Amino acid sequence: MSRAWRLPLSVCLLAAVAQALNPFAVQQSQPDPCYEENGTARRCIPEFINAAFGKEVQVSSTCGRPASRSCSITEREERPAVRSCQVCDASEPRRAHPASYLTDLNSAHNLTCWQSENFHHSPQNVTLTLSLGKKFEITYVSLQFCSPRPESLAIYKSMDYGRNWTPYQFYSSQCRKMYNRPNKAAITKQNEQEALCTDGHTDLYPLSGGLIAFSTLDGRPSGKDFDNSPVLQDWVTVTDIRVVFSRPHFPREPGGGGGGKDEDPAAGSYFYAVGEFQVGGRCKCNGHAARCMKEKEGKLVCDCKHNTEGPECDRCKPFHYDRPWQRASNRETNECLACNCNLHARRCRFNMELYKLSGRKSGGVCLNCRHNTAGRHCHYCKEGFYRDLTKTITHRKACKACDCHPVGAAGKTCNQTTGQCPCKDGVTGITCNRCAKGYQQSRSPVAPCITVQVNVLDMETVGDWAKFSVNVVTVYKSRGDPIKRGDHFLWIHMKDLACKCPKIQMSKRFLVMGATEGPSERAGLLADKNSLVIQWRDVWTRRLRKFQRKEKKGKCDKA
Incomplete structure (x- = not known):
């Protein structure tokens, strides 16, 4: 064996001797060659x-089965080559x-x-x-x-x-x-x-x-x-x-000739x-492992780092698909990165198009977001839930149920920040669970809160009260005895009228909400500072007629 080929063997033997002389050396914690001292991944x-x-x-x-004799020619320095023969016998270790x-x-x-x-x-x-x-x-x-x-x-x-x-x-x-x-x-x-x-x-x-x-x-x-x-x-x-x-x-x-071949x-x-x-x-570990080791079955595999796995560290570990697997190089470690799912998902997949759109920074897509979250990163609340801003997005209870009222709300989705449900006309509350001021509750699931439309015709003063002659155009809801359409009196105390609570103008049409039946000495409707009087808008007519048609068809319960 030449000196060049003996050198690696000598180094290995010296290393083995050094370890034998210092049996405690293996107990010392060795730095991981796949990471810098600060924990940054590096090629290994x-x-x-x-x-x-x-x-x-x-x-x-x-040779050796059966035993056989073979001859070779041996060179000698400054002397003629000689022919030497030996027996090969597989059954005899010294000759095998x-x-x-x-x-x-x-x-x-x-x-x-x-x-x-x-x-x-x-x-x-x-x-x-x-x-x-x-x-x-x-x-x-x-x-x-x-x-x-x-x-x-x-x-x-x-x-x-x-x-x-x-x-x-x-x-x-x-x-x-x-x-x-x-x-x-x-x-x-x-x-x-x-x-x-x-x-x-x-x-x-x-x-x-x-x-x-x-x-x-x-x-x-x-x-x-x-x-x-x-x-x-x-x-x-x-x-x-x-x-x-x-x-x-x-x-x-030796000697040419070839005499003796027959013998x-x-x-x-x-x-x-x-x-x-x-x-x-x-x-072969593609730059992601510093050693190979044997599994329990005796198969040789890489001791993979950088969130990689496989016999050659040739794929990313599950949930580490935020960028595609790549071989490590001297310039780039190409460590596999975990998907950003805000602790709400256990699985994700890689999307090349998203990766390219991000400038080759992130391509992970979370799968089966939990804790009522949704989105590529499980970063917002799913339909029917909104963010609880008192908790971080990674918290298990970061999303609260909207609990929108099944009748008062126009849908199940609420504002992701405030939790406000989309309320129907005349309905208020964060979950749309009560009628707004001036509206009254009906039995209709289509229009759960309704108003009274009146036309102000005339006014006169009776003691401390203002007496308005009004024409009730449409009644959507009334308490007690039903209010009929037609001419009525609307009583408002002068004190409330002076502070414009409510504000009434002559020859105008209004929606009156919160009006009640007056006492016997003041027959008609009674409004006060708690009532809501809104000037009529023609754009409301179509919507109210729609409700009227539904009511006539029996699709709405009458108030």
Whole structure:
């Protein structure tokens, strides 16, 4: 193993030793890397790891069943290469070369190697398939060989746990012949998400210890602006990696010739052997988690922050739909925000049109507002209720029932601020529950409060009283004995008349409300300062006639 590949391992070992020396270090509260000290959200990413370490690799061929003998050529400094042979026996651990050796812990003094079966005739594909168990954003795929590197090799990736496979990279000295692709094609923004082919890393030498390392972003034009390149973000996202060895190198036997092929079955055969299979990358969490962890079922998931959820923190938590989910970047954390429902709703949805109209600030719409509230933010009272200004809008009892009188009110909706119900003519009160001054209650649900219309004809003074000759045009309501239409006397005390309570003018028509029957010595109607006398307006005629027609049809109870 080269020094460059041993360095990350050394760092990990040092960290493990440090923790062992200080067992109380883990008990100390560590700052959350997803938030600033003041609680402001910031982009966070899991640590960079070898995602293949310890993972199971499915291989199409492994030596040792049955036991077999294989030979390889070993180079020696300043001395001729020698041919060495060994037995692979899966039943004997010291001679076995299982697939688990591909992703185990290796060191320079203990390099374990997986080895395929021996192949004697035409080249056969050997496949290594690695499942990461979760989406990762990978930076490289590397293979360190214990045998000569393949002459042709293909790397594929899957983003859906092995259901579909996409070419990732090809290596071959004959790109066009093997993979129908040009050698070392130029990378542009138009093809940066396509697999390329190169003849690099395909040399025969070194015969052992050779490395093939594929960098997923090297040379890709958008790599410098990765946060703003959805194309490359998808390009580096994988759940599974598949490596296919398509064609081997055939090293010459020491001394040329090839004598002994007939005597030794291992002579003239080939095999593939890999000591280390690495996939460098980070658990894909879209900038909303600093680590991945295993669920109870053993599935690897992100430890999501910023009000996100999902295996990759790829959606907003319920009720946090005030703006659309977005990946975090160095410039914008894109934290999911809770809908503003003033504590009156538990569910909401996102509306893109409202979000755009707000200048991309808010798009949440509250659902099923409670506590008699309504509106996009549950910010006003629903029909039949009004705001109690003594309580905040977030209070459970912020809305009070209008309680509009079913007969006196013209509707069920009241003023949202004052609670005043819309009253019918002649009706007053905040809930429209009584007749206004000068009006009398009737039995009609259409006109619950009514008046008397009179025409003033003449006046004379009788002692302390003013005696008006009036003509009653229409009677809508009277107390005691019914008042008939026609000529009557209207008595008003001179004291009340002097202060214009009520104010009477000759030859005018008035609505008289609150007039009562006078005593026997003053036959007729009696009005005082508590009576209401309003000069008649012709615009009232149509409305009153409407009431009259309804009364004639029996739709109104007579007073």
